[in-house]
Amino acid sequence: LRLLEAQLQDQRREHEEEVEALKKQVDAMREEMDTQQQTFLQTLQLSPEVQVEFGLQQEITRLTNENLDLKELLEMLEKNEKKLKKQLKIYMKKVQDYEESKSQPTPPVERTWPECSVQAAVQRKEKVFQGMLEYCKEDEPLLIQTLTT
Secondary structure, eight states, X not given: OHHHHHHHHHHHHHHHHHXXXXXXXXXXXXXXXXXXXXXXXXXXXXXXXXXXXXXXHHHHHXXXXXXXXXXXXXXXXXXXXXXXXXXXXXXXXHHHHHHHHHHSOOOOOOOOTTTOOOEEEEEXXXXXXXXXXXXXXXXXXXXXXXXXX
16 A cells, blocks of 8 residues: 555656646747747838848748758768778678688588577667677588678
8 A cells, every 4th residue: 555655656746747847848938939929020010121131030040050950960970981881891801801711621511400590689779770690600601601692
C-alpha cells in the first residue's frame, strides 16, 4: 500500500512539473504572439515602401538562419565523409593484404559445418548500423573473398 502511495505521489509530482512546464511554454508563446501582432500592426501603419523593406529584412533574417542550419549540416556531413574515407582506406588495405596472402599457396582446409554455427547480430548506435558476424578461423579467407566479391 505504501509503495502504491509513493508511486502515486511520484506520478502526481511529475504531472505537476509537466503542467508547470507547459504553462511556461504557453506563456512564452503568448508573449511571442503579442510581439508579432504588435509588429504586424506597426507594419500596417507604415508606408508601402517601408513595408516592402521590412518584409525584405524579415526574409533576409529567415534565410540567414536557414543558411546557418545548412552550414551545420554540411560540417556534419563532411566529418562523416572523412570518417568513411578513413574506413574505406583501412578496408582497402585489408583486401590488398588478403589478396597478397591469397597468392601464396595454402593447404586446403576441411570444413565441418555442424561445428561452426554462423550467427549474425546487428548492433544499433545512433541510427548507424554495424553488423557483427561470428565465424570459424579457418573460414576467414572464404569469408573475406565472399565479402569482397
